[in-house]
Amino acid sequence: MTLTADAKGVYVISVTPFTDSGEIDFDSLDRVVDFYFDKGADGLTILGMMGEAPKLTQAESRAVADRVIRRAGGKPVVVGVSAPGLAAIGELGRAVMDMGAAGCMVTTPGSLKTDPQIHGYFAQVARTLGDDVPIVLQDFPLSTGVHISDEVLGRIIDEVPQVVMLKHEDWPGLAKITRLRAAEAEGRRRISVLCGNGGVFLPEEIARGADGAMTGFGFPEMLADVVRLAAAGDMDRAQDIFDAYLPLVRYEQQPGAGLAVRKYVLAKRGAIGSAALRAPGAGLAREAIAEVERLLARQEKRLKELN
Template sequence: MSLRQTLAGTGVALVTPFKADSAVDFDALGKLIDFVIKGGVEYVVTLGTTGETPTLNKQEKKNIIDYTYEKVGGRVPVVVGIGGNDTQELLKDLQYFPLEKAAAVLSASPYYNKPSQEGIYQHYKMLAAASPKPILLYNVPGRTGRNMTAATTLRLANEVANIAGIKEASGDMAQCSLILRDRPADFLVVSGDDALTFAQVATGMDGVISVAANAFPKAFTDMVRYSLKADVVNAKKLNDQLIEAYDLMFAENNPAGVKAFLTELGLIANNLRLPMTPLSSELYQQVKAYLKK
C-alpha cells in the first residue's frame, strides 16, 4: 500500500499535555491517544507544532515519540514531526530520534530565516536524502513567514524520491488546486486547515492533519470520510456543526483553544508552556457554552 493510501483520511496533530509543574503528562497523553483512536482517526502525528514542540527539549521529544509508539501499539500509523530552520541540525535529528516505527516524517519548511524558493528546495532535498522514512512537506506560511509555492512543491514531488506528500496550510485555494492538478499519482496532499478541509477534500485532497480531531475525533473523521466519498450533504451537516469550534480553537493561539476543549472533556489539564498561555476566560466560557450545545 502506498503512503498516499495509508495516510488518506484524518491524521490528528496531538497536543502535549503538561502537569501543573510543566512536566509532560504521559498519563493524559495516553488517554488522549486512546480517545482519538477510538474516535476513528486514521493516524496520529506526534511532535507537530500543536504539540508545543518549540518548548520541548530533545530528551522530552524522544520520550514522547517512544511513548506514542508504545501506546498506539500498531493500531494506527504514527507520523513524527521533525522540523526547524537549521538544515544541518535537522540532519542530526533524523539520525537521533527513533524513527524505525514511523510511517513518515512531517517537516515544516524553515521558519524565520525566510529562505528563497531555491533554499527551501535544497533544504528538503538534503533532508530527504538523510531521512530513513519518507518526508511529508509542511507548508504553513502563517507560522514560517515564507510560502512554499506550488512550483516548489511540485519540483520536490517530481525530482526528490523520498518526498512523499505535503500538508498544505497556506489557505490559498488556487495554489492547492495547482498542486492537486499536477502532482504525481502517488503524492499525498492533505489539508492543514481544519476550517477549509471540507472544501479542500472536495477539490481532491486526500484528507487532513487536524487540530480539531483531538477534541472531536468521531465527528471530524466522519466529516472527512463523507467528503472523500463525495457525500456532500452528510459532510456539510457535520462541518456546519463544527464551524464554531474551529473559530474558538484558533481565536487566540494554537494549542490554547484545543487544550481548553480537551480540559472541558476531562482528558487533560489546562496547562501550556510559555510563551503560550491558556485561553482567556471570556473565550473559555464560549468553549463551555459550545460543548453544552
C-alpha cells in the same frame, strides 16, 4: 508501518499534555492517544506546532515519540522533526524512525527567501534523513512566512521522491490543491495531501482532491466523519456535520489562544488531565471559558437536531 503517497484519512495533530507544574504528563499522553484513535483517527502526528514541540528538549521529544509510538500499537505516527539546523533534524528523525515512526514532518525555516533555496532545502533534508525515510512537507506560510509556489512544489515532487505527503496549510490554498491534482492527471507523481489550518476549510479541501486532514481539534470525530462522508460523495451530510462544529473551529483560530481552547476542551472531555500549556503560554481567562462553554452547549444542541 511507513508512510506512502497513498495515505488517506485523518492524522490528528496531537497535543502534548503537561501537568500544572509544566512536566510532561505521560499518563495523559497514553490517554489522549487512545482517545484520538477511539474517535476515528487513522494516524497521529506528534511534535507539531500545536504539540508545543519548540518547548521540549531533545530528550523530551524522543521520550514523547517513543511513548506515543509504543501506545499506537502499530498504527501510523508521523513525527515533526523541524529544527533550525539539519543536524538536529537528522538526529531526531533517525531516532524516531528507529522507534517505528511512519515518517517525518518538516517545514520550511523562515530564513528561506528564494525558490532555489526552498527547493534545495528539501533536497538537503532528504539527504540528511536518508533514502528510506518518508517526508511530510508542511506548507504553512502563515506561520513560516515562506511561500512555496506551484512550480517549486512540482520540482520537489519530481526530484525528491522521499516527499510522499503534503501537509497543506496554505491560505488561501484551495487552488493549489486543484493545480496539484491536475498536474498528477498529466503524469506527475502522486503524493498524498492532508490538510491543516484547524480544518476550517475541510469540506472544500476534500472536494478539491485532498485525501484527508492532518490537524487537531477538541472533537476529532468531526474530522473523521467529514472526511469519510465527503470522500463517499455525501457532501451535504458532511457539510451539515461540519457546520455544527464550525463556531468552535472558528473560535480555535484565534492566534495565541487556539491551543488553550483545544486543551480546555480535551481536558473537559477527559482526554487529558490538565489544560495546562507549558510556559510561555497561558490558559483561558474566565470570560473565554464562558464563551467556549456557550459554544459547546449550542454545538451539542445542533448535533442532536442532526441526529
